[in-house]
Amino acid sequence: MNNRLKRDSLKAYMFLFPAVGLILLFKIYPIIIVFGESFYKVSYLSGSKVFVGINNYLDLFFDRSFWNSVWVTTKLNLLINPIQVVIAVVMALLINMEFRGRLFYRLLFFIPLGVSLAVTTIYWSIFFRPGNGVMNYILNSVGIPRQPFFNSPSQALWIIIGIASWKGCSFWMIFILAGLKNIPREIYEACDVEGIEPIASFFYITLPLLAKTILFVFVTDTAANFMLFIPIFMITKGGPDSSTNVLMHEAYRTAMLQGDMGHGMAMIVFLMLMLMTVVAIQFKVTGEREI
């Protein structure tokens, strides 16, 4: 019996090994490297490496563009995560309903999944071209004056949110849809028998039974959006006037363009701590200890 247990445990570890190995290699190892590098300063010109303790972290406190990027990251996430989760829930509910042409909408909602974020970014950057772009012609046709979009410090972040959400919502919709499919049909049949209105059944049946799925989506979506980089890197490069300069982009600029790897790594560690704090708060607020 004992031998069998050992054999089973060994099997379990063997099955787990590929996934755990890849997580260790591609997730945990880079985190350790980043954490280690954040305590060093590499000379820009000579390339020599000196241990500077927590100096890179102390420098962050006096770095105005770092604090601006913390604010932009916070603002982006306060906006984008609720927007994406709500839209994903609505989309999942829509394609879960029985109606004529449902297949068409299903296909429509799934299209963004087949397009990479880089390609999405290029398409939408053409659509939102400042000046004589497609969107401005549409706005103009309904009497709204043309907009600067990416050229405006007050609009650029919203367009970035739009681009990331166009793709993100479809992705998160799949999880919500899976959650919806797990709710037993008998409960809704009972609601019908009892004459409960659909809106009431949504708030009293669907939503509570979806809570764990929504929390999972909310947490993972937050993690993904804290690291949003591609549309910003490709279109705005943090501008105009640093209005889209999120922490990921600021860390990239500092480490890769300005050659200050230690300072950039300290920013990434800060971003990681910030994300962990936010996720902890999400768990606390929603009263969940596990997903």
Place this chain on the structure above:
Amino acid sequence: MDIPLIANHTERGYIEDLTKYIPREKFVDAIAEKSLDAVTYGGKIMASPMQNSDQYLYINVDMAKAAGVKLPEVVVDADTVITEEFARRWGESAWTWDEVLQAAMKMKKDVDGDSITDIYGLHIEQAGRLYQLQPLGGSRGGKIVSPDGTTVIGYLDQPVWYDAVKFYGDLFTTYEVEVPSAFLPGYDSPSEFINGSYAMMVGGGWNLKRILEADINVVVAAHPYFADGVSTTPTGSWVTGIAKTASEDNKRLAAEFLSWWTLSDEGTKLWYDANGELPASKHMLEELSTNEKYDAFPVSAQRLGVYQVLNTAEGRPVTPYYPFINAGFDKAFTDAAQGVDPKKALDEAIKEIEKNISRVQ
């Protein structure tokens, strides 16, 4: 690598002194003096130039005529025979930036009257970039960085640069003659010019062949300058160095190839005929200027580039901190074009450049 990175890559120990493998005299004999100066850092030749660059004002003639704009006195079109004397007169008849702006205002057009500009008046290629916009300050004598390359204070913070940033920003915000989408990824300036998205383009000589062979009526005028300044034009292009980390055998092989490719008559001719960009070698500059083979338009138009290299070209700052200066410069001009107060945009950029330099010193 791009030429202004030579100082940086030398200081950081990335590239090798080429004279260890190729005699200095060979470079002196083969490369035009200014181009050789530009690849020399700390007295050492750190790279060999493959080509040079030149800048022109391309004007859509049909749009100019329709708007009642009189072209500069001396321009190049398909029938022009470009001699040394012609190039001189051409250079001297350049428009001032004010004249360019006036023409751009007239040529800007809302074709269907829906209050959206369909044809912009002017586009300066490489939107917001230091290479392209340095003449906006350089024309009035503005320098970007101190001679030792360690600070922009006392240089980029001078009124001439605030005026330059304001002028560039105003093209987008006040006069609305510049293309606001030019900062987006994949914006293809020559294609947009050929397609008629805007009437004039200040752009590189690398576009000459493509634009002049396209089915549009276009002339090439000299690069604009400010009336209270002189004509300065961007210059410099891609160069090739040898990596310090390579093995000795590979370095020698690379040097042998580099010597043939960038210094020999055969190699430079082959490269020019295939690539078509303004040459940096004395042999090809001479060929371009005198050989009948290059008399035919549009290749002949590149003889104007020879005039620029000899008379108006001004290289980018030579400093190991060029990447910081380049990034800050780009940000200031881009922000101003996107509506940020020009003074604030430049002040912020200067602060960031200084912060970055001091952080790594």
